[in-house]
Amino acid sequence: IKGGDFTSVGINVATAAAIPLAVAGLFLTMIVRTISVGLVHTADNAAKDGNIAAVERAHLFALVLQGLRIAIPAALLLAMPAEAVQDVLNMMPEWLKGGMAVGGGMVVAVGYAMVINMMATREVWPFFALGFVFAAVSDFTLIGLGTIGVAIALIYLNLSKKGGNGGGAVGSGDPIGDILEDY
The missing domain is CATH 1.10.12 (Lyase 2-enoyl-coa Hydratase; Chain  A, domain 2)
Known part of the structure; x- marks a missing residue:
């Protein structure tokens, strides 16, 4: 980093890493919730049979899946070197960077609109x-x-x-x- 401009590099790295991690997080959330539906049915059947241990196992497995849903993207973020993210950011065309900036501004506007509606x-x-x-x-x-x-x-x-x-x-x-x- 030349000139000690850590702030702008940190913001750029965070912006570039946020979108793929958000997509991965949404994908993992869909998978975990789909599996959880099956686990609920498994726990229901075990409860009908009076098998409390199986209900507990289904519950604990669902908790582990929820933890992995968060841990996997976090581990990827920690494993990703800042230079690699910066290189990807530098390869992005200006129109995409501008679109990401507009999208970030829209998130703020939608947040205010939600607060006002409530x-x-x-x-x-x-x-x-x-x-x-x-x-x-x-x-x-x-x-x-x-x-x-x-x-x-x-x-x-x-x-x-x-x-x-x-x-x-x-x-x-x-x-x-x-x-x-x-x-």
């Missing part, structure tokens, strides 16, 4: 906006942001209990109180 209620939008303000305006750590979030949630819950929700009666006309009563 939070798409009028009552929680102010908290969503406050989260972005706190994250953008200050130098809070994740622990600090989490503490602020818990404090705001506690304040919100206490205020909604004291607010005009008729003492928590369902159908009181206070939508926030009604929502909280459902939980």
Whole structure:
């Protein structure tokens, strides 16, 4: 590495290694889940016969398969020399590198869209906006942001209990109180 630019090389190596490992991981996940269906049927039949040892063996075998599903790609990642990944990255055409960058950006956008879909209620939008303000305006750590979030949630819950929700009666006309009563 010339000039000590470890950061850009590390990011490029990680990007180049991530896609084939993700594909391998998905492939291994499909195989393990397919085998697990058979193991569940084996365990069901053993349970019908009262053979608890066979149920335990099927369970343990499924656990071992789940562990191997993670261990195999991790071992491949550790065995792969950084220079080999860098050579593959250098052989990639620019249009593919650009596409990978766009795809990475799309993952972030889809993640935000999923969060917004889960939070798409009028009552929680102010908290969503406050989260972005706190994250953008200050130098809070994740622990600090989490503490602020818990404090705001506690304040919100206490205020909604004291607010005009008729003492928590369902159908009181206070939508926030009604929502909280459902939980």
